[in-house]
Amino acid sequence: MTFSFNVVKLFLICCLFGLQTAYSSLKIVYPNIDGIGAESIGYSVLKLALEKSGQVFDLSVYGPTVNQQRARELVEQGQLSLFDTGFQVGLEQRFDPVYLPIDRGILGWRLFIIHKDNQEKFGNIKSLKDLQQYVAGQGKGWGDIVVIENAGIKVKTAGKIPSLIKMVGGKRFDFFPLGANEVYSFLEKFGGSDPNLVIDTNVVLVYPYGRFFYVKKGDTELANLIHQGMEKALSDGSLQKMLETHKYFKDAFTRAKLKERVRIDIETPNLSEGFKNIDDKWWFKP
Known part of the structure; x- marks a missing residue:
């Protein structure tokens, strides 16, 4: 027992x-x-x-x-x-x-933080050729850099988002592309006190991304x-x-009003097989 x-x-x-x-x-x-x-x-x-x-x-x-x-x-x-x-x-x-x-x-749907002095210029953009006249800003190590450069757009980098937003205000480059999901809140959080900073209302830059x-x-x-x-x-x-x-x-x-914007599509180079095999159900469609 x-x-x-x-x-x-x-x-x-x-x-x-x-x-x-x-x-x-x-x-x-x-x-x-x-x-x-x-x-x-x-x-x-x-x-x-x-x-x-x-x-x-x-x-x-x-x-x-x-x-x-x-x-x-x-x-x-x-x-x-x-x-x-x-x-x-x-x-x-x-x-x-x-x-x-x-x-x-949605991170691949990009809107731009710009200097208010450039509102008219960006308001007249109709194509990738038009956008190639301007210099973009991106964070060091960001995957978007190769995508934007591959489209023929020059890129300048900085370490952190607050620094990048200040560089827009100082006209160190022309536009700071950010996801449609984040551009408004990031501007308010990191650059809200600078009256020279605005978000372009004309263009959305789109590329396969995530x-x-x-x-x-x-x-x-x-x-x-x-x-x-x-x-x-x-x-x-x-x-x-x-x-x-x-x-x-x-x-x-x-x-963001994505449907109302001039849509400029560019390619994402060197997509991996893993990326290519993502089920279509995962991708946002406005």
Whole structure:
């Protein structure tokens, strides 16, 4: 009888340990890029995906403010769990991408922060040839740089968004293309006190693009959890609802007025097979 009781007790302990292991909290550290870590759409989508995955998790934001380049280094060093950024084919060599666009490709619909003195000039743009007369600004390490340069547009770079917006006001370059989802809120947050800064109302620059999560090479557990959770969030409508209500995203569906703009389409060079194979259901169509 004692033997049987001990066997049952051991069995229950093993089961309990197995359950604790299966439901143990997964620690995930997200980067604080440009100081808006927990406010960013990437953080919000990550949290939603993890909730939909069913995994118990502990999600936190890395303390210091970092740019994209530093975030990548910290993921490789294991201090960060992942980062999200616009598509770059070269990143596949350093990280494992989750090829589901967290923004449904809206990051590839670009509106421009410009100096108010240039409103008339940009209001007369009708084609890519017209736009090629002007110089764009982009953040160091951003995937958009190669796309914009490939279209024959010159690009100047700076380390952080606040610096780029100040450079527009100082006429260091002519326009700062940002996603239709972010351009209004970023201008208000980082450049709202400068009366010389406005958002062009005429053009939308469009290219195949998207924002994706990238995890450390070999971290299939986290990549799979994000993939599963995002698929569920798209299927049940919660992802789209989040995009339409998020403070750094909702403007794409309201203030941007994408259908009313002069649309200039350019190509995204060197798309990877992973990008090309993304199901069409993921892409935004106005």
